[in-house]
Amino acid sequence: MRRFENKTAVITGAARGIGEAIARRFIREGGRALLADIDEDQLRKTAESIGEGAYPVFVDVRSSDSVAAMAKYASELFGQVDILFSNAGIMASSPFLETPEEQFCDVMNTNAKGMFLVGKAIAGLMVKTGVKGAIVNTCSSYCNIVSAGTASYSASKGAVLQLTKVMAVDLAQYGIRVNAFAPGFVDTRIAAKSLSDPNKVERLKSQWCIKRPSDPSEQAAVALFLASDDASYMTGEIVFADAGWHIV
Numbered sequence: 001m002r003r004f005e006n007k008t009a010v011i012t013g014a015a016r017g018i019g020e021a022i023a024r025r026f027i028r029e030g031g032r033a034l035l036a037d038i039d040e041d042q043l044r045k046t047a048e049s050i051g052e053g054a055y056p057v058f059v060d061v062r063s064s065d066s067v068a069a070m071a072k073y074a075s076e077l078f079g080q081v082d083i084l085f086s087n088a089g090i091m092a093s094s095p096f097l098e099t100p101e102e103q104f105c106d107v108m109n110t111n112a113k114g115m116f117l118v119g120k121a122i123a124g125l126m127v128k129t130g131v132k133g134a135i136v137n138t139c140s141s142y143c144n145i146v147s148a149g150t151a152s153y154s155a156s157k158g159a160v161l162q163l164t165k166v167m168a169v170d171l172a173q174y175g176i177r178v179n180a181f182a183p184g185f186v187d188t189r190i191a192a193k194s195l196s197d198p199n200k201v202e203r204l205k206s207q208w209c210i211k212r213p214s215d216p217s218e219q220a221a222v223a224l225f226l227a228s229d230d231a232s233y234m235t236g237e238i239v240f241a242d243a244g245w246h247i248v
Helices: 017-028 040-050 064-078 101-129 151-174 189-195 198-205 216-227
Strands: 008-012 032-037 054-058 083-086 134-138 177-183 238-241
Touching (some): 008 064, 017 040, 017 083, 017 216, 032 040, 032 064, 040 054, 101 134, 101 151, 134 151, 134 216, 177 216, 189 198
Parallel strands (some): 008 032, 083 134
């Protein structure tokens, strides 16, 4: 498919995992993308391995100045941005009473504040250039389910869920659609420790309708659907791609 021929995108958290998978498929389907991440070395390697159509740029989504610089570069590079995949995020876990304030603030600043800053900057660019674009936020099943030791992460993804809906309402007047997808357990570097523990894997499988973790490419497929014209009548939706985890 070439659904994104002549389309441009900004993809945050693009160095690895779901962000990398989104970048590879978006470019394979004809688009050009600004790949943004805080890990410059890995980002450069990822962009080089993708090749034509991939443009790396450093960003710290917690910083308004860094996000503004990224948006400025995107404008200079492409002229306009058609799609934003706001994917940058981190995870940390600890029992509630042992959760340090620093951990909670860092996760919230990255996952929630970062999505606000990036969304505001790129949506502003879309409005300025008259683009009726699409924004796809990466949420998580933890916006809906409860698991011990996830206060920071769950709170941040709950914020992403509500932010997505508010953005959809406020940006509708400009013809900008805003949706999110909520992955469950994805086979990425973040999940490596859990996947190395057979007992934990079996416990997790008991909570899934599909008895395996997701590949990042499966999440990318959902994200690209939401960004495409196939989802032209969807906005403010949270699509769960979590093997049924949130319903079991």
